[in-house]
Amino acid sequence: MATIGHNNLNAKLVLLGDMGAGKSSLVLRFVKGQFLEFQESTIGAAFFSQTLAVNDVTVKFEIWDTAGQERYHSLAPMYYRGAAAAIIVYDISSTDSFARAKKWVQELQKQGNPNMVVALAGNKADLEDKRKVTAEVSTAFSVIFTWNPLASYFFYKLSCLHLFDG
Ligand SMILES: Nc1nc2c(ncn2[C@@H]2O[C@H](COP(=O)(O)OP(=O)(O)O)[C@@H](O)[C@H]2O)c(=O)[nH]1
Numbered sequence: 001m002a003t004i005g006h007n008n009l010n011a012k013l014v015l016l017g018d019m020g021a022g023k024s025s026l027v028l029r030f031v032k033g034q035f036l037e038f039q040e041s042t043i044g045a046a047f048f049s050q051t052l053a054v055n056d057v058t059v060k061f062e063i064w065d066t067a068g069q070e071r072y073h074s075l076a077p078m079y080y081r082g083a084a085a086a087i088i089v090y091d092i093s094s095t096d097s098f099a100r101a102k103k104w105v106q107e108l109q110k111q112g113n114p115n116m117v118v119a120l121a122g123n124k125a126d127l128e129d130k131r132k133v134t135a136e137v138s139t140a141f142s143v144i145f146t147w148n149p150l151a152s153y154f155f156y157k158l159s160c161l162h163l164f165d166g
Pocket residue numbers: 017018019020021022023024025026036037038039040041042067068123124125126127158159160161162
């Protein structure tokens with residue numbers, strides 16, 4: 001949940017998505033501005049924080065980077081419960097990762113905080129020539145729409161390989 005102090009806001013952010021989609025890479029970009037070609041798999045979940053100044057408010061993101069493997073699935077509610085925002089990451093070159101992303105949308109719909117800001121991130125945009133996921137994005141969105149028309153939701157096409165470069 002986002003909590004406000006004197007011009008300070010703490011926001012819990014959770015990353016969900018299939019193993020290998022690029023969740024840890026996205027966090028590494030956001031927190032350190034780096035990219036690792038051989039990013040190690042996350043075990044369980046990892047915690048990071050990043051503070052940003054937005055206008056005259058300081059936002060401290062408390063970030064939970066989850067593992068993605070099915071065997072850790074039962075732990076996920078611990079991380080998304082009370083989160084102000086969730087980023088569901090998939091790999092545009094993997095239909096399996098997109099199927100998994102849709103499952104996360106449905107799980108948040110059933111069990112997540114209804115005011116949560118949800119972003120769907122189609123990662124590895126640099127692999128455009130290997131793209132497998134195209135117009136299907138709208139199907140995931142129709143779920144979010146019917147879930148809560150007042151909630152905020154976003155879609156990003158991104159590449160951790162190039163993100164924030166230059
Ligand atoms: N080409 C490309 N590879 C990426 C991108 N983002 C992540 N990767 C690679 O994909 C693999 C899995 O990334 P990782 O962040 O560990 O995925 P996670 O399991 O979702 O945390 C790693 O080898 C990354 O280097 C991207 O935007 N483009």
